[in-house]
Amino acid sequence: MDRIDAIFSPESVAILGASTTQGKVGHDIFQNILRGGYKGTLYPVNPKAKSIQCIKAYPTLLDVPDPVDLAMIILPPQVALKAVEECVEKKVKGIVIVSAGFRETGAEGLKIENKIVALCKDAGIRVVGPNCLGVINPHKDVRLNASFSTRMPNQGNISFISQSGALCTAVLDFAADRGFGFSKFISIGNKADVNELDLLKYLHQDLHTEVIMIYMEELRHTGQEFIETVKEITSGDRPTPILVIKSGRTSAGAQAAASHTGSLAGTEGLYDAIFGEAGIIRVDTVVELFDYANAFAIKKFPTG
Structure with missing residues (x-):
């Protein structure tokens, strides 16, 4: 295993x-x-x-x-x-x-x-972790809700990674109210060991995951390492779409992110450049996150 x-x-x-x-x-x-x-x-x-x-x-x-x-x-x-x-x-x-x-x-x-x-x-x-909400796998053969959330989501083909436990709860509630399902759902908190890059590589190989969503407060990898690894996931023979909400677009948001996990959020222009190079789609709201994820998950890719 x-x-x-x-x-x-x-x-x-x-x-x-x-x-x-x-x-x-x-x-x-x-x-x-x-x-x-x-x-x-x-x-x-x-x-x-x-x-x-x-x-x-x-x-x-x-x-x-x-x-x-x-x-x-x-x-x-x-x-x-x-x-x-x-x-x-x-x-x-x-x-x-x-x-x-x-x-x-x-x-x-x-x-x-x-x-x-x-x-x-x-x-x-x-x-x-530490300082995380936990992990959820709704697959019928597992049914693991090892988290704060009382709501076990439906099984689906979208996976979600978050540094914020609070946002996890909001996303689960949003998904449940609209009938969205998840493949994997995880809160990584302080990222002492397992981080976004580990999970992106893992979920790219996961047969039950078609789309990956991330809530990110900060990156601890170098930009180049992150870009090179993620480009292999978002392009190639079997690309996996990655959608991100990044905290800290405002100074208040950056301060809140830092106080939650002890992180320094970095400059937003730099993150925009990193995401663009890596082939990640950045969105601003949970509604946008699900709109994009749903479009990719049901294979309604834009043409043109």
């Missing part, structure tokens, strides 16, 4: 920080996975609970008797670091860290985030 496959299509998921208390993130995400009809095996991990929503709980990840593909970590930074050490020992394939309090809060949070990345890199584990 590919390491990113393990994030989108895991055969087993452990929820570290699963909670019996309604309103807590660890309760809500666990409940969303259950209500979404996840087809794999679910392991709640909580040292104070014998069971969570009628499913046997385990004191630690290492007490889970079977292999675990994906670990969802919903714990404060220092505790999350210890949980990652357990993930390494357990040989999980992928990790999603939902919790905030890392890079975006300053030097101490960045230090912990970097330690987590180093541990996982040495172990060959891919990490999504």
Whole structure:
């Protein structure tokens, strides 16, 4: 199993920080996975609970008797670091860290985030987050809603990547109200490891994805690296259309993006040039995003 496959299509998921208390993130995400009809095996991990929503709980990840593909970590930074050490020992394939309090809060949070990345890199584990909404795969054979969202979207052929969890929720609501479906849906937060470029390459090879949508706050790649990689995706024998909403068109938008993930958004003219060279279509609103995506997804390409 590919390491990113393990994030989108895991055969087993452990929820570290699963909670019996309604309103807590660890309760809500666990409940969303259950209500979404996840087809794999679910392991709640909580040292104070014998069971969570009628499913046997385990004191630690290492007490889970079977292999675990994906670990969802919903714990404060220092505790999350210890949980990652357990993930390494357990040989999980992928990790999603939902919790905030890392890079975006300053030097101490960045230090912990970097330690987590180093541990996982040495172990060959891919990490999504921290500070993210989670991951969704509506495919009938997976049915994974490991996210804050209570709404499992319909299955479709459009994939969505976002650095902002808040925008993910708005996009899911917009899609549900209009009957749009998704192939894959992911919030990447701080992008400590898995980033847009990793996901663009992965989704380009995904047989269930025809169009990719991105909400971007900033790029950490050099412009040339990004352009060269993405041009191979948007052109060639089997091009995949890529649509982007980029935050920061206004100074207020740039400031909001920076405060969310600790990012520096860069100049908008530079991003416009990068997107143009890479063959990415930039839009300004969620309505435009779906209008373009729907046109590409149903193969109504413009002629002329």
